[in-house]
Each structure stands twice: as structure tokens, then as C-alpha cells.
Amino acid sequence: MKVLLTTLNSKYVHSNLALKYLYLAGKHVCDGLDIKEYTINNSRDYVFTELVTADYDAVCFSCYIWNIEKILELAADLKKARPQIQILLGGPEVSYDGEQVLRDNPLVDFVLTGEGEGSFPQWCRALAGDVSFDQAAGLVYRSHGRIYANPVAEPVNLLQIPFPYETFPCETDRVIYYESSRGCPFGCSYCISSLDKRIRSLPEERVKADLRCFLDQNVKQVKFLDRTFNWDKARTLEIFRFLMDQDNGVTNFHFEICADLLDDELFLVLGQAREGLFQFEIGIQSTNGDTLSAVRRSSDTAAVLASVGRLVLLGNSHIHVDLIAGLPYEDYRIFRKSFNDVYALGADNLQLGFLKLLKGTSIRADEKKYGYVYMSKAPYQIISNQFLTAEEVCRLKQIETVLDLYYNRGGFAHTLSEAVSATAETPFDFYEALAGYYYAEGFQHRSHKKEDLYRILFQFFGSMGRGEQFLPLLERDLKQTMNFDAVKKFFRKGWTIL
Numbered sequence: 001m002k003v004l005l006t007t008l009n010s011k012y013v014h015s016n017l018a019l020k021y022l023y024l025a026g027k028h029v030c031d032g033l034d035i036k037e038y039t040i041n042n043s044r045d046y047v048f049t050e051l052v053t054a055d056y057d058a059v060c061f062s063c064y065i066w067n068i069e070k071i072l073e074l075a076a077d078l079k080k081a082r083p084q085i086q087i088l089l090g091g092p093e094v095s096y097d098g099e100q101v102l103r104d105n106p107l108v109d110f111v112l113t114g115e116g117e118g119s120f121p122q123w124c125r126a127l128a129g130d131v132s133f134d135q136a137a138g139l140v141y142r143s144h145g146r147i148y149a150n151p152v153a154e155p156v157n158l159l160q161i162p163f164p165y166e167t168f169p170c171e172t173d174r175v176i177y178y179e180s181s182r183g184c185p186f187g188c189s190y191c192i193s194s195l196d197k198r199i200r201s202l203p204e205e206r207v208k209a210d211l212r213c214f215l216d217q218n219v220k221q222v223k224f225l226d227r228t229f230n231w232d233k234a235r236t237l238e239i240f241r242f243l244m245d246q247d248n249g250v251t252n253f254h255f256e257i258c259a260d261l262l263d264d265e266l267f268l269v270l271g272q273a274r275e276g277l278f279q280f281e282i283g284i285q286s287t288n289g290d291t292l293s294a295v296r297r298s299s300d301t302a303a304v305l306a307s308v309g310r311l312v313l314l315g316n317s318h319i320h321v322d323l324i325a326g327l328p329y330e331d332y333r334i335f336r337k338s339f340n341d342v343y344a345l346g347a348d349n350l351q352l353g354f355l356k357l358l359k360g361t362s363i364r365a366d367e368k369k370y371g372y373v374y375m376s377k378a379p380y381q382i383i384s385n386q387f388l389t390a391e392e393v394c395r396l397k398q399i400e401t402v403l404d405l406y407y408n409r410g411g412f413a414h415t416l417s418e419a420v421s422a423t424a425e426t427p428f429d430f431y432e433a434l435a436g437y438y439y440a441e442g443f444q445h446r447s448h449k450k451e452d453l454y455r456i457l458f459q460f461f462g463s464m465g466r467g468e469q470f471l472p473l474l475e476r477d478l479k480q481t482m483n484f485d486a487v488k489k490f491f492r493k494g495w496t497i498l
């Protein structure tokens with residue numbers, strides 16, 4: 001049997017760890033198992049031709065919010081081209097309503113729900129005719145015109161999953177994903193990880209052996225997929241210390257952490273890490289108490305803000321913080337406060353995200369309670385709720401655009417540190433005014449080189465009669481960001497955007 005495991009990643013630098021796990025789980029029962037990864041940016045014809053001409057008996061797609069629409073189209077076309085091919089869908093985007101997915105997509109043959117490492121080999125055996133489909137855990141399938149859904153498999157023991165990078169090379173031009181634990185102890189109502197509260201983790205010795213493999217190969221970045229890496233302080237300390245002891249001077253390790261679980265002992269250890277060894281992603285989401293209670297986030301906001309501030313002050317790790325617009329009880333005015341509270345921390349990256357009402361989450365079940373209106377197709381992003389109008393959500397998206405261009409991408413540090421407080425009551429008001437200017441002038445209609453962003457900011461200051469005041473700071477940032485020749489060229493062209 002020739003069976004392909006495939007997906008459309010959101011970018012080339014991303015890779016899919018789940019496919020590697022399934023390959024390792026299924027290769028003993030299916031000789032002709034293969035993996036191919038594409039991206040959502042590959043042309044439909046390119047991927048379609050690859051799949052049609054390779055003569056597969058079955059193609060299995062890994063489905064997420066960023067690829068589900070394209071995969072459904074591709075799978076249907078593939079079935080039309082080769083009706084004998086069997087199509088299986090798996091992944092979080094089809095796991096919570098497998099029967100509905102089969103009803104809505106008559107050209108799809110199977111949906112595999114739940115964790116696939118145990119059930120995928122069972123499906124392979126059933127496909128080969130060795131067992132019947134009702135023996136494959138989590139499988140949703142058709143038989144005699146009816147749809148059947150088998151009970152989902154028990155969560156797998158992570159120790160039974162082999163380390164994937166012994167079989168698959170660490171691709172140097174891609175982010176390397178690694179998972180040392182599954183599940184999250186917290187219950188945030190908008191997050192599918194909250195549905196798996198039983199944390200399963202690999203023993204520390206196994207984790208260290210796996211990490212040594214990355215260190216020995218000098219890979220650039222390892223991104224832990226663990227949902228809250230520091231849920232267990234002793235384990236966290238042990239792994240941080242190991243990485244600091246074995247540091248190769250090159251590899252960076254990215255962790256999603258809960259900031260209010262950091263204590264003095266952890267800060268003491270982190271303070272000794274090489275600059276660039278660690279990168280932390282911290283979901284703050286909101287600083288409004290009613291909002292956090294409504295989404296069942298139990299974090300202590302004051303402690304979170306204090307810890308993030310301390311991490312930023314240490315100055316040796318890249319700090320990324322997240323806010324989510326569209327949560328309950330957070331109107332435009334309250335969101336402004338959350339934004340200002342978080343902006344004041346001075347993290348390297350502030351991601352302003354928008355609530356997605358994901359399948360399987362309890363906030364989606366509560367949509368009526370909060371008057372949610374959201375996109376009917378993935379990524380199910382908020383359009384409005386009883387606290388934010390659609391126009392306000394769009395205004396926040398405009399703010400997100402300029403925040404990304406000017407704050408997150410870097411290159412404006414001196415200018416922003418002065419201008420934000422000198423020209424606006426709060427940081428939110430500054431970015432709101434900049435977004436208003438940017439969109440009113442129509443700059444959103446084309447992409448801009450970095451140098452044009454300096455010109456736009458200069459013109460924005462000029463619109464307030466303060467262009468000359470900030471010119472020296474803009475020049476300073478420009479000279480620090482661009483090379484000598486580019487700066488010379490910039491000054492030849494001048495400050496007017498053409």
C-alpha cells in the first residue's frame with residue numbers, strides 16, 4: 001500500500017511534527033508510507049499534480065485552521081481525479097466534529113479524531129484489510145450509507161513515541177519543533193489545549209538526551225510545543241540548567257511559559273543564561289479581571305506583569321507577549337488599558353491577536369451569551385461581540401498593522417521611546433493615531449520597503465507640525481538599521497515618499 005502523510009504548512013520555515021510521529025507509528029504496518037510537506041503558498045496545481053501522479057492508494061491530510069479550506073478543496077479534486085484513492089483527514093480542525101466533516105464532504109472517506117499515534121497504525125491495518133474499520137480507535141467512516149464514529153483512543157504514553165529527529169534530519173533552514181509534554185493544567189475557555197488537562201511528560205533524562213541531539217547539530221532554533229512549559233518548577237529548573245551547562249553558543253530554545261509561575265530561584269538561574277539562549281512567549285491576553293474570570297484564566301495579573309517586567313530587565317532573552325482582542329467584558333476602552341499595561345513592559349514583541357472561536361472550545365459554546373459574531377469558516381475569527389462593534393474590531397486590526405510594522409519589526413526604538421509619550425496620552429492612543437493616519441493616506445494599499453516606513457512616520461509627525469522635532473531620532477534609527485550604502489541612497493532620495 002502506498003500511503004502519503006501530508007499537510008500544507010503556513011510557511012516554509014514551519015514543519016509538521018505530527019506527521020513525523022504518525023510516520024514512525026505507522027511504518028511498521030505500512031511499507032509504502034511516505035511524508036511530503038507543502039505550504040499554503042504553493043500553487044494548487046503544483047500540489048495537485050504531485051498528489052495525482054504519485055499513484056498513492058491513500059492520502060492523509062493533517063488539518064489546522066490555516067489549511068483546512070485549501071485541504072478540503074484539494075482532497076475533493078484529488079478524489080475526482082483518482083476515485084479509487086482513499087482520503088483521510090486528521091488534526092485539530094477535524095477532531096471535534098468528525099461526523100459533520102464527513103457529512104459536509106462526501107469525497108472524504110475517513111476522519112481520524114483524537115491523538116493519532118495509537119490509532120493511525122490501526123487504520124493502516126484496516127485499510128490493508130487485516131482488521132475491520134470498527135477496530136480503529138477514533139475513526140469516523142462510512143459503511144453502507146451510514147456514518148460511524150469509533151470511540152477515541154486513550155491518550156498515548158509519550159515514552160512510546162520515538163524521538164523523531166533520529167529518523168528525520170534537522171533541517172537547518174527550518175524551525176525545529178519538539179514536544180516534551182502534552183496537556184495543560186489551565187482551563188482557558190478559548191483554547192483547545194484546555195480540553196486535555198492531564199499533563200503527560202517525558203522523563204527529564206529522555207528530554208536531555210533528545211536536546212543533546214539538537215545541541216550536537218548546532219541547530220538554530222528549537223521550539224518547544226509544550227503548552228505551559230514551566231508548570232513543574234523542579235523540572236523546568238533542571239532543563240534550563242542542563243541547557244545552560246551544555247550551551248553550544250548557537251542554539252536558541254523557545255518556550256511558552258506562564259509568567260506568574262516564575263519565582264526568585266528561576267530568575268536567579270535565568271539571569272545567568274547566555275544572551276539569546278532562551279526565548280519566551282507569554283500569553284497575557286488581557287489585564288481586565290472580569291475578562292480573565294470569564295475565560296477562566298486563573299493567572300494573577302499583577303504577578304504576570306511584574307514577572308514579564310523582570311524578564312525584560314534581565315535583558316538576555318527575547319520576550320514575546322500576547323494580547324487577545326475580542327474576549328468577554330473587554331470593550332474598546334478596556335482593551336486600551338490592557339494594551340497600555342502590556343506595552344509598558346517593553347517586551348521585544350507585542351502580538352495583538354484576535355479571538356478565534358475554535359471548534360471544541362467552551363467559548364464557542366457560549367457564543368450567544370456574549371453575542372459573538374464570527375467568520376463561518378476557519379479561522380473563525382471574531383467579527384463583533386456585545387462589547388466590540390465590527391468597526392472597532394477593524395480599528396484594532398489597523399492598530400495591529402502599524403504596531404507590527406513599527407514596534408515588532410524593530411528599527412524605530414529611539415524614535416518610539418520618545419515620540420509615543422511626547423505626542424499621545426498613552427501608547428494605545430499613539431498607535432491609534434498612527435493607524436488612523438496610515439489608513440487615511442492609503443498606505444495600506446501597497447507594500448513598503450523599510451526605508452518608506454521612516455518616511456511615513458516622518459510625514460505622520462509632520463501632520464502634527466512636529467516633523468523636525470523627531471527628525472534626529474528618525475535619522476539615528478535609520479542609520480542603526482540600514483547599511484551605509486542604503487543610508488546614502490535614502491538621503492539622496494529624501495524624506496518625501498513617492
Ligand code: SF4
Pocket residue numbers: 184185186187188191192193194227228283
Ligand atoms: S491558553 Fe495557554 S494556559 Fe490557557 S489552556 Fe491554552 S495552553 Fe493552557
